[in-house]
Amino acid sequence: MSHNHGVTPTSPSRRSVVKGAAWAVPAVAVAAAAPTVAASQGPLTFTGGACKLPGNANDIFKGYVFELSAYNAPGPNPVTGVTVITNVRINNVPVTGYQVVVYSGSTCTCGTCTPPGSTTCNTFCTPDGATQRIFVYTNSQQNSQNTSFSLDYQRYECSTCTAIDPTPVSISSGSLSTPPATGGGGSCNIQGAVPAPTLSAACAGP
Template identity: 85%
Template sequence: MSHNHGADSAPPSRRSVVKGAAWAVPAVVVAGAAPTVAASSGPLSFTGGACKLPGNANDIFKGYVFELTAVNTLGPGPTTGVTVITNVRINGVPVTGYQVVVKSGTTCSCATCTPPLSTVCNTFCTPDGEVQRIFVYTNSQANSQNTSFSLDYQRYECSTCAAIDPTPVSISSGTLSTPPATGGGGSCNIQGAVPPPPLNAACA
Protein backbone atom coordinates (compact mmCIF):
# COMPACT_ATOMS: atom_id res chain seq x y z
CA MET A 1 0.00 0.00 0.00
CA SER A 2 2.74 2.38 0.97
CA HIS A 3 4.53 1.55 -2.29
CA ASN A 4 1.45 2.37 -4.35
CA HIS A 5 0.93 5.60 -2.45
CA GLY A 6 4.50 6.63 -3.18
CA ALA A 7 4.03 5.91 -6.89
CA ASP A 8 0.92 8.08 -6.99
CA SER A 9 2.70 11.05 -5.45
CA ALA A 10 5.83 10.84 -7.63
CA PRO A 11 6.45 13.87 -9.93
CA PRO A 12 5.56 13.40 -13.61
CA SER A 13 8.25 11.98 -15.84
CA ARG A 14 10.10 14.16 -18.35
CA ARG A 15 8.39 12.26 -21.16
CA SER A 16 4.95 13.17 -19.78
CA VAL A 17 5.87 16.86 -19.52
CA VAL A 18 7.19 16.98 -23.11
CA LYS A 19 4.11 15.15 -24.39
CA GLY A 20 1.83 17.65 -22.68
CA ALA A 21 3.78 20.59 -24.07
CA ALA A 22 3.50 19.24 -27.62
CA TRP A 23 -0.30 19.24 -27.35
CA ALA A 24 -0.25 22.87 -26.19
CA VAL A 25 1.64 24.24 -29.22
CA PRO A 26 -1.18 24.16 -31.83
CA ALA A 27 -3.48 26.18 -29.54
CA VAL A 28 -0.90 28.96 -29.36
CA VAL A 29 -0.42 28.96 -33.16
CA VAL A 30 -4.17 29.17 -33.86
CA ALA A 31 -4.66 32.01 -31.39
CA GLY A 32 -1.81 33.98 -32.94
CA ALA A 33 -3.15 33.63 -36.50
CA ALA A 34 -6.54 35.28 -35.84
CA PRO A 35 -5.40 38.96 -35.99
CA THR A 36 -3.81 38.38 -39.41
CA VAL A 37 -7.13 37.19 -40.84
CA ALA A 38 -9.02 40.11 -39.29
CA ALA A 39 -6.52 42.65 -40.61
CA SER A 40 -6.66 41.36 -44.18
CA SER A 41 -9.89 43.19 -45.10
CA GLY A 42 -8.12 46.49 -45.81
CA PRO A 43 -9.62 49.93 -46.46
CA LEU A 44 -11.51 48.61 -49.51
CA SER A 45 -12.82 45.05 -49.43
CA PHE A 46 -15.44 42.84 -51.07
CA THR A 47 -18.47 42.01 -48.91
CA GLY A 48 -19.31 38.83 -50.83
CA GLY A 49 -22.43 40.36 -52.35
CA ALA A 50 -22.77 40.03 -56.13
CA CYS A 51 -25.74 39.83 -58.50
CA LYS A 52 -26.35 39.38 -62.19
CA LEU A 53 -28.32 42.09 -63.98
CA PRO A 54 -30.19 40.33 -66.82
CA GLY A 55 -31.04 42.30 -69.94
CA ASN A 56 -34.76 42.00 -69.26
CA ALA A 57 -34.36 43.30 -65.68
CA ASN A 58 -33.44 46.85 -66.62
CA ASP A 59 -32.57 48.90 -69.65
CA ILE A 60 -29.45 50.53 -68.21
CA PHE A 61 -26.89 47.96 -67.05
CA LYS A 62 -26.77 44.46 -68.50
CA GLY A 63 -23.97 42.95 -66.50
CA TYR A 64 -23.24 42.56 -62.80
CA VAL A 65 -23.31 44.56 -59.62
CA PHE A 66 -21.00 43.74 -56.74
CA GLU A 67 -20.59 45.33 -53.32
CA LEU A 68 -17.56 46.56 -51.40
CA THR A 69 -16.96 48.30 -48.09
CA ALA A 70 -14.78 51.41 -47.94
CA VAL A 71 -13.28 52.34 -44.56
CA ASN A 72 -11.38 55.55 -43.85
CA THR A 73 -9.95 55.10 -40.35
CA LEU A 74 -10.22 58.21 -38.21
CA GLY A 75 -6.99 60.20 -38.16
CA PRO A 76 -4.21 60.95 -40.63
CA GLY A 77 -3.52 59.01 -43.79
CA PRO A 78 -5.89 60.09 -45.34
CA THR A 79 -8.02 62.62 -43.49
CA THR A 80 -10.28 62.88 -46.52
CA GLY A 81 -9.64 60.06 -48.96
CA VAL A 82 -10.05 59.91 -52.73
CA THR A 83 -10.17 56.36 -54.11
CA VAL A 84 -9.66 55.44 -57.76
CA ILE A 85 -10.82 51.97 -58.90
CA THR A 86 -9.16 50.58 -62.02
CA ASN A 87 -8.57 47.30 -63.83
CA VAL A 88 -11.96 45.79 -62.96
CA ARG A 89 -12.05 42.14 -64.03
CA ILE A 90 -14.74 39.46 -64.20
CA ASN A 91 -13.35 35.93 -64.17
CA GLY A 92 -9.99 37.48 -65.03
CA VAL A 93 -11.31 39.32 -68.10
CA PRO A 94 -10.99 43.15 -68.04
CA VAL A 95 -14.24 45.13 -67.97
CA THR A 96 -14.44 48.15 -70.25
CA GLY A 97 -17.64 49.71 -68.91
CA TYR A 98 -18.36 50.15 -65.20
CA GLN A 99 -19.69 52.75 -62.80
CA VAL A 100 -18.80 53.17 -59.11
CA VAL A 101 -21.60 54.32 -56.80
CA VAL A 102 -21.49 55.29 -53.12
CA LYS A 103 -24.70 53.63 -51.95
CA SER A 104 -24.64 54.55 -48.26
CA GLY A 105 -22.47 56.39 -45.77
CA THR A 106 -21.51 60.04 -45.82
CA THR A 107 -19.87 61.11 -49.05
CA CYS A 108 -17.83 64.15 -50.01
CA SER A 109 -16.23 65.87 -52.96
CA CYS A 110 -12.63 66.85 -53.62
CA ALA A 111 -12.34 69.38 -56.40
CA THR A 112 -8.67 70.02 -55.61
CA CYS A 113 -7.52 66.47 -56.38
CA THR A 114 -7.75 64.67 -59.72
CA PRO A 115 -5.47 61.63 -59.45
CA PRO A 116 -4.03 59.83 -62.47
CA LEU A 117 -6.59 57.58 -64.22
CA SER A 118 -9.42 59.24 -62.27
CA THR A 119 -12.76 59.62 -64.09
CA VAL A 120 -16.37 60.33 -63.09
CA CYS A 121 -16.95 56.58 -63.40
CA ASN A 122 -14.29 55.15 -61.11
CA THR A 123 -13.57 57.67 -58.33
CA PHE A 124 -15.21 58.39 -54.98
CA CYS A 125 -14.47 60.40 -51.84
CA THR A 126 -14.58 59.13 -48.24
CA PRO A 127 -14.60 61.54 -45.27
CA ASP A 128 -12.39 60.94 -42.25
CA GLY A 129 -13.70 58.19 -39.97
CA GLU A 130 -16.43 57.12 -42.42
CA VAL A 131 -17.59 53.66 -43.59
CA GLN A 132 -19.37 53.42 -46.96
CA ARG A 133 -21.16 50.80 -49.03
CA ILE A 134 -19.78 50.90 -52.56
CA PHE A 135 -21.55 49.36 -55.56
CA VAL A 136 -19.78 48.69 -58.85
CA TYR A 137 -22.12 48.20 -61.83
CA THR A 138 -20.64 46.63 -64.93
CA ASN A 139 -21.74 46.44 -68.56
CA SER A 140 -19.91 43.14 -69.13
CA GLN A 141 -21.45 39.79 -68.33
CA ALA A 142 -19.67 36.44 -68.32
CA ASN A 143 -21.66 33.32 -69.16
CA SER A 144 -21.25 31.75 -65.73
CA GLN A 145 -23.32 31.30 -62.57
CA ASN A 146 -20.22 31.33 -60.37
CA THR A 147 -18.23 34.46 -60.92
CA SER A 148 -15.14 36.11 -59.46
CA PHE A 149 -14.46 39.83 -59.39
CA SER A 150 -11.16 41.60 -58.97
CA LEU A 151 -9.92 45.16 -59.21
CA ASP A 152 -7.11 47.55 -58.35
CA TYR A 153 -7.53 50.62 -56.20
CA GLN A 154 -5.34 53.48 -55.08
CA ARG A 155 -6.09 56.09 -52.42
CA TYR A 156 -5.04 59.73 -52.28
CA GLU A 157 -5.15 62.50 -49.69
CA CYS A 158 -7.67 65.10 -50.83
CA SER A 159 -5.84 68.18 -49.54
CA THR A 160 -2.48 67.38 -51.16
CA CYS A 161 -3.44 64.75 -53.77
CA ALA A 162 -0.49 62.72 -52.50
CA ALA A 163 -0.81 58.96 -52.95
CA ILE A 164 -1.54 57.07 -49.71
CA ASP A 165 -0.93 53.76 -51.49
CA PRO A 166 2.43 53.97 -53.31
CA THR A 167 1.15 51.57 -55.98
CA PRO A 168 -2.32 50.23 -56.81
CA VAL A 169 -3.63 47.54 -54.44
CA SER A 170 -5.18 44.41 -56.01
CA ILE A 171 -8.09 42.63 -54.33
CA SER A 172 -10.28 39.71 -55.37
CA SER A 173 -13.70 38.46 -54.29
CA GLY A 174 -13.00 34.79 -54.86
CA THR A 175 -15.73 32.75 -56.54
CA LEU A 176 -19.22 34.05 -55.77
CA SER A 177 -22.73 32.97 -56.60
CA THR A 178 -24.46 35.69 -58.64
CA PRO A 179 -28.27 35.39 -58.29
CA PRO A 180 -30.30 37.52 -60.71
CA ALA A 181 -31.60 40.94 -59.77
CA THR A 182 -35.00 41.96 -61.10
CA GLY A 183 -37.19 45.01 -60.68
CA GLY A 184 -38.51 43.61 -57.39
CA GLY A 185 -35.09 42.56 -56.18
CA GLY A 186 -35.32 38.91 -57.26
CA SER A 187 -32.95 36.63 -55.38
CA CYS A 188 -30.19 39.24 -55.40
CA ASN A 189 -28.30 39.25 -52.09
CA ILE A 190 -27.40 42.96 -52.19
CA GLN A 191 -29.96 45.24 -50.57
CA GLY A 192 -30.66 48.26 -52.77
CA ALA A 193 -28.87 46.92 -55.86
CA VAL A 194 -31.90 47.58 -58.05
CA PRO A 195 -33.02 49.74 -59.61
CA PRO A 196 -29.55 50.70 -60.87
CA PRO A 197 -28.56 54.37 -60.99
CA PRO A 198 -28.89 56.44 -64.16
CA LEU A 199 -26.11 55.43 -66.52
CA ASN A 200 -23.44 58.03 -67.12
CA ALA A 201 -22.72 57.81 -70.85
CA ALA A 202 -18.99 58.11 -70.16
CA CYS A 203 -19.11 54.83 -68.18
CA ALA A 204 -20.76 52.68 -70.85
Protein backbone atom coordinates in the same frame (compact mmCIF):
# COMPACT_ATOMS: atom_id res chain seq x y z
CA MET B 1 50.60 5.50 2.40
CA SER B 2 47.55 5.06 4.52
CA HIS B 3 44.41 3.09 3.81
CA ASN B 4 41.00 3.54 5.33
CA HIS B 5 40.28 -0.01 6.30
CA GLY B 6 36.95 -0.89 7.81
CA VAL B 7 35.24 2.35 6.87
CA THR B 8 31.85 1.90 5.24
CA PRO B 9 31.25 4.31 2.37
CA THR B 10 28.39 6.73 3.11
CA SER B 11 25.38 6.78 0.74
CA PRO B 12 24.72 10.05 -1.12
CA SER B 13 22.18 12.25 0.56
CA ARG B 14 18.65 12.56 -0.81
CA ARG B 15 19.34 16.22 -1.56
CA SER B 16 22.37 15.28 -3.68
CA VAL B 17 20.33 12.74 -5.65
CA VAL B 18 17.60 15.26 -6.40
CA LYS B 19 20.16 17.87 -7.40
CA GLY B 20 21.82 15.44 -9.81
CA ALA B 21 18.49 14.39 -11.26
CA ALA B 22 17.70 17.96 -12.11
CA TRP B 23 20.71 18.03 -14.41
CA ALA B 24 20.00 14.61 -15.89
CA VAL B 25 16.38 15.16 -16.92
CA PRO B 26 15.97 17.46 -19.95
CA ALA B 27 13.83 20.51 -19.35
CA VAL B 28 10.45 20.54 -21.05
CA ALA B 29 9.71 23.88 -22.70
CA VAL B 30 6.13 24.97 -22.25
CA ALA B 31 5.02 27.09 -25.18
CA ALA B 32 2.75 29.96 -24.29
CA ALA B 33 -0.40 30.25 -26.33
CA ALA B 34 0.01 32.72 -29.15
CA PRO B 35 -2.22 35.77 -28.80
CA THR B 36 -5.21 35.87 -31.08
CA VAL B 37 -4.80 38.44 -33.82
CA ALA B 38 -8.06 39.99 -34.94
CA ALA B 39 -8.51 40.21 -38.69
CA SER B 40 -8.56 43.84 -39.72
CA GLN B 41 -10.91 45.20 -42.32
CA GLY B 42 -9.15 46.46 -45.41
CA PRO B 43 -9.76 49.94 -46.84
CA LEU B 44 -11.69 48.33 -49.72
CA THR B 45 -13.07 44.80 -49.50
CA PHE B 46 -15.57 42.62 -51.35
CA THR B 47 -18.65 41.80 -49.27
CA GLY B 48 -19.58 38.68 -51.24
CA GLY B 49 -22.65 40.27 -52.81
CA ALA B 50 -22.93 39.92 -56.58
CA CYS B 51 -25.87 39.87 -59.01
CA LYS B 52 -26.40 39.43 -62.73
CA LEU B 53 -28.15 42.30 -64.52
CA PRO B 54 -30.58 41.03 -67.15
CA GLY B 55 -32.08 43.35 -69.76
CA ASN B 56 -34.94 44.53 -67.56
CA ALA B 57 -32.75 45.45 -64.58
CA ASN B 58 -31.74 48.86 -65.97
CA ASP B 59 -31.37 50.63 -69.30
CA ILE B 60 -27.57 51.10 -69.32
CA PHE B 61 -25.62 48.26 -67.71
CA LYS B 62 -26.39 44.69 -68.82
CA GLY B 63 -23.62 42.91 -66.95
CA TYR B 64 -23.28 42.56 -63.18
CA VAL B 65 -23.40 44.57 -60.01
CA PHE B 66 -21.13 43.64 -57.11
CA GLU B 67 -20.75 45.17 -53.67
CA LEU B 68 -17.73 46.37 -51.72
CA SER B 69 -17.19 47.99 -48.34
CA ALA B 70 -14.95 51.06 -48.11
CA TYR B 71 -13.47 52.06 -44.76
CA ASN B 72 -11.33 55.10 -43.91
CA ALA B 73 -9.73 54.56 -40.51
CA PRO B 74 -9.81 57.64 -38.24
CA GLY B 75 -6.69 59.76 -38.30
CA PRO B 76 -4.11 60.64 -40.92
CA ASN B 77 -3.22 58.78 -44.11
CA PRO B 78 -5.73 59.69 -45.39
CA VAL B 79 -7.86 62.18 -43.51
CA THR B 80 -10.25 62.52 -46.43
CA GLY B 81 -9.62 59.66 -48.85
CA VAL B 82 -10.03 59.64 -52.61
CA THR B 83 -10.16 56.14 -54.12
CA VAL B 84 -9.66 55.33 -57.80
CA ILE B 85 -10.83 51.90 -59.03
CA THR B 86 -9.19 50.55 -62.18
CA ASN B 87 -8.60 47.29 -64.04
CA VAL B 88 -11.99 45.76 -63.22
CA ARG B 89 -12.08 42.12 -64.32
CA ILE B 90 -14.73 39.39 -64.51
CA ASN B 91 -13.24 35.88 -64.46
CA ASN B 92 -9.92 37.62 -65.30
CA VAL B 93 -11.43 39.23 -68.42
CA PRO B 94 -11.07 43.06 -68.42
CA VAL B 95 -14.30 45.06 -68.29
CA THR B 96 -14.60 47.86 -70.85
CA GLY B 97 -17.23 49.87 -69.00
CA TYR B 98 -18.24 50.20 -65.35
CA GLN B 99 -19.54 52.72 -62.84
CA VAL B 100 -18.72 53.05 -59.14
CA VAL B 101 -21.60 54.21 -56.93
CA VAL B 102 -21.51 55.15 -53.23
CA TYR B 103 -24.84 53.69 -52.14
CA SER B 104 -24.77 54.48 -48.41
CA GLY B 105 -22.56 55.91 -45.71
CA SER B 106 -21.15 59.39 -45.25
CA THR B 107 -20.00 61.03 -48.46
CA CYS B 108 -17.71 63.88 -49.42
CA THR B 109 -16.27 65.67 -52.42
CA CYS B 110 -12.69 66.59 -53.20
CA GLY B 111 -12.38 69.25 -55.85
CA THR B 112 -8.67 69.77 -55.14
CA CYS B 113 -7.52 66.27 -56.12
CA THR B 114 -7.81 64.59 -59.52
CA PRO B 115 -5.48 61.58 -59.39
CA PRO B 116 -4.04 60.00 -62.56
CA GLY B 117 -6.66 57.84 -64.30
CA SER B 118 -9.49 59.35 -62.25
CA THR B 119 -12.91 59.85 -63.89
CA THR B 120 -16.43 60.42 -62.63
CA CYS B 121 -17.04 56.72 -63.33
CA ASN B 122 -14.32 55.18 -61.16
CA THR B 123 -13.56 57.58 -58.28
CA PHE B 124 -15.20 58.21 -54.91
CA CYS B 125 -14.46 60.12 -51.70
CA THR B 126 -14.59 58.70 -48.15
CA PRO B 127 -14.62 60.99 -45.09
CA ASP B 128 -12.42 60.35 -42.06
CA GLY B 129 -13.70 57.42 -39.97
CA ALA B 130 -16.49 56.56 -42.43
CA THR B 131 -17.69 53.21 -43.77
CA GLN B 132 -19.51 53.11 -47.11
CA ARG B 133 -21.38 50.56 -49.22
CA ILE B 134 -20.00 50.68 -52.76
CA PHE B 135 -21.74 49.22 -55.83
CA VAL B 136 -19.87 48.61 -59.09
CA TYR B 137 -22.06 48.15 -62.17
CA THR B 138 -20.47 46.55 -65.25
CA ASN B 139 -21.47 46.31 -68.91
CA SER B 140 -19.86 42.88 -69.36
CA GLN B 141 -21.25 39.46 -68.55
CA GLN B 142 -19.76 35.97 -68.61
CA ASN B 143 -21.62 32.77 -69.43
CA SER B 144 -20.66 31.12 -66.17
CA GLN B 145 -22.64 29.77 -63.21
CA ASN B 146 -20.17 31.22 -60.70
CA THR B 147 -18.26 34.41 -61.29
CA SER B 148 -15.21 36.06 -59.76
CA PHE B 149 -14.57 39.79 -59.69
CA SER B 150 -11.25 41.53 -59.25
CA LEU B 151 -9.99 45.08 -59.45
CA ASP B 152 -7.18 47.43 -58.55
CA TYR B 153 -7.59 50.46 -56.33
CA GLN B 154 -5.34 53.29 -55.19
CA ARG B 155 -6.08 55.82 -52.43
CA TYR B 156 -5.02 59.45 -52.19
CA GLU B 157 -5.14 62.15 -49.53
CA CYS B 158 -7.61 64.78 -50.68
CA SER B 159 -5.81 67.87 -49.34
CA THR B 160 -2.45 67.09 -50.95
CA CYS B 161 -3.44 64.55 -53.63
CA THR B 162 -0.58 62.39 -52.33
CA ALA B 163 -0.85 58.65 -53.03
CA ILE B 164 -1.41 56.67 -49.81
CA ASP B 165 -0.90 53.41 -51.67
CA PRO B 166 2.42 53.73 -53.57
CA THR B 167 1.12 51.34 -56.22
CA PRO B 168 -2.40 50.04 -57.01
CA VAL B 169 -3.68 47.32 -54.67
CA SER B 170 -5.28 44.23 -56.26
CA ILE B 171 -8.21 42.45 -54.59
CA SER B 172 -10.45 39.58 -55.68
CA SER B 173 -13.87 38.33 -54.62
CA GLY B 174 -13.22 34.66 -55.27
CA SER B 175 -15.95 32.57 -56.89
CA LEU B 176 -19.43 33.99 -56.23
CA SER B 177 -22.96 32.98 -57.12
CA THR B 178 -24.67 35.71 -59.18
CA PRO B 179 -28.46 35.47 -58.90
CA PRO B 180 -30.40 37.62 -61.35
CA ALA B 181 -31.65 41.08 -60.50
CA THR B 182 -34.87 42.54 -61.88
CA GLY B 183 -36.65 45.83 -61.49
CA GLY B 184 -38.30 44.49 -58.33
CA GLY B 185 -35.13 42.98 -56.92
CA GLY B 186 -35.53 39.38 -58.08
CA SER B 187 -33.28 36.98 -56.20
CA CYS B 188 -30.40 39.48 -56.09
CA ASN B 189 -28.64 39.31 -52.71
CA ILE B 190 -27.56 42.98 -52.68
CA GLN B 191 -30.14 45.15 -50.98
CA GLY B 192 -30.62 48.40 -52.90
CA ALA B 193 -28.82 47.35 -56.06
CA VAL B 194 -32.05 47.42 -58.06
CA PRO B 195 -33.72 49.57 -59.07
CA ALA B 196 -30.30 50.99 -59.85
CA PRO B 197 -29.20 54.42 -58.64
CA THR B 198 -28.58 57.09 -61.26
CA LEU B 199 -26.21 55.60 -63.83
CA SER B 200 -24.37 57.28 -66.68
CA ALA B 201 -24.22 55.99 -70.24
CA ALA B 202 -20.78 57.61 -70.53
CA CYS B 203 -19.45 55.05 -68.02
CA ALA B 204 -20.77 52.04 -69.95
CA GLY B 205 -17.98 52.27 -72.52
CA PRO B 206 -18.20 51.25 -76.16
